[in-house]
Amino acid sequence: MSATPQYAIIDPETGKIDRHIFMDQAIYDEEMEQIFGRAWLMIGHESLVPRVNDFFHTYMGEDPVILTRDSQGQLHALLNMCRHRGNRVVRCDDGNARHFMCAYHGWTYANDGTQESVPGELEAYYNALDRCALGLIQARVETYAGIVFATWAPDAPSLEAYLGDARWYLDTVFNRRDCGMQALGPLKWLEPVNWKTVVDNCSDNYHVPTSHLSSMLVQHRYLGRPLITHEEQFQSPNKHLFVNGHALTFREVDDNTPRYVHGISRDTFQAFQEYYHTTLPEVERRLGTFRAHKIQLGNHSLFPNGVLGFRLALPRGPQRTEFWHFVLLERDAPEVIKHVIRTGSQAYNGAAGLFEQDDIDNWRQVTAASRSPIARQYAQELSMGVGHAGRHPDYPGLVSERYISENNQRHFYLRWQEFMNAKSWADIHLDPMTARFEGTATMQG
């Protein structure tokens, strides 16, 4: 392999990005190794494999991976590739199995990845096969609040260090309750877009009043939800911040701020406020007073491809992304709350979601412009708020002065560049952790 090219695709002072990163096959192939081959990737949720011997089929980038819970209850991320010829040993989306048998020649593996049997081991192989060295390839696995992450890199830092201070904010959605969360899904569909555009859009709240105007109008009319306008966004005290590649936005709230999630309407508004206030003492104990009362996580992405919480943008080529939409429900929430969040999740996001369906042609045309011979000579313009982000006394991370900013996007592409240029994890920086994690909540929930 030739020396790693040195990428310089974004000018942080002007926010101009080279469009070739959205269309070039060679760059894409390198992303699969440099980014998806070494970052911590979200691959599933513990609730998708609740019992021993459960498995859930997932992906790390383009690599098919089986998330298993072995007979001892231990989680594994196994490359779905028979060590003989490379056939997949699992063809189902999920299930319960102690062994996986390759349908080609019958090589069989235990659900902890161990090689168990090879037909003809004594006769055809003359007992000369080092069978024990031919278990399924394993990735490192760690969890955060039930969400399962995996990495191929032996030199990657801990997941806790990788998430860093982003977890201080993530806890306000994913780590609120003692009961933990239940994942439902995924709904899978293919979008003709580059995966980075999908991730970049997660902290682009600027697009909401335009892209989603029709859906906001009807949710105002039919559900009694407030409208979001540009004027309100530009004055909003909400925040936009960046940690270790993770781009986050949050609402700065107080006890009088109405709480909303997708699906809440005028009919269920009161029930949801009651649920919120009833659980507040528990959340104070778990997250401390400040976070429990003041912070509500909004749109966000986890580097490289976690999109709005536990949802995935799986790369499938420079101009193709397989989207996986899940919904997470707090296990002890009243049934009426679970019902509105579940149905709201499909009505707002997902392939048929009122909001999400309007994003796709915007994203695809943004990435398709990088194929147009003249258009691709002109950089994308991400200059909003250059020079207007810094450290904040109350909030960890690199915090933009305004809620509407492209600071997170610039830093997402800078993080991309850092991974692409790094020879190993030693070349990838982690922001120092400064957040005070008050309360009892931990990485384990």
Place this chain on the structure above:
Amino acid sequence: MHTSAPTATVVVTPQQALWLELMQFYIREAWLLDERQFAAWLDLFTEDVLYFMPRRKNVPRRESHREVTPLGDLAVFEDDKRYLQMRVARLETGMAWAEDPPSRTRHLFGNLVVEPLDNGEVQAKTAFLVYRSHLETDQQLFAGSREDVLRQVNGAWKVAKRTILLDANVLLDKNLSIFF
């Protein structure tokens, strides 16, 4: 040469009459969708309708009972009448970008099987091919089935529950901004 048409009485059973009535219902539905008369299409559903498209998973043949996700799991569509009204109303704003400019669709409904239920409602199953063409060159063919429960409301059939099964695991279209 002119001969007068023979007059013959065709006797249809009540079951066949119902089949003909519902086939006309579905043919009309297809034209309403393809001619973008969505307000009239919405009127084909009861106020308490459930418009449901579960996900379909790859599972072993002997676990086929797990192939279609049950109500209560995350669905592709799990709409009540209000969500359906929102989907239609937003098209009229002129700013529903997924459908503006609108898709060109062709809905073919067939293989109708009708089963009267004890409570006076009727279960009707159809197969469909739906073609969608959008913008310049985007196109998609959807195949699947629909199982409806229909009820008479003021002398007209209305769909009280629709379960749509798409013959797909990973959906190949960029979004599902059309109706089935």
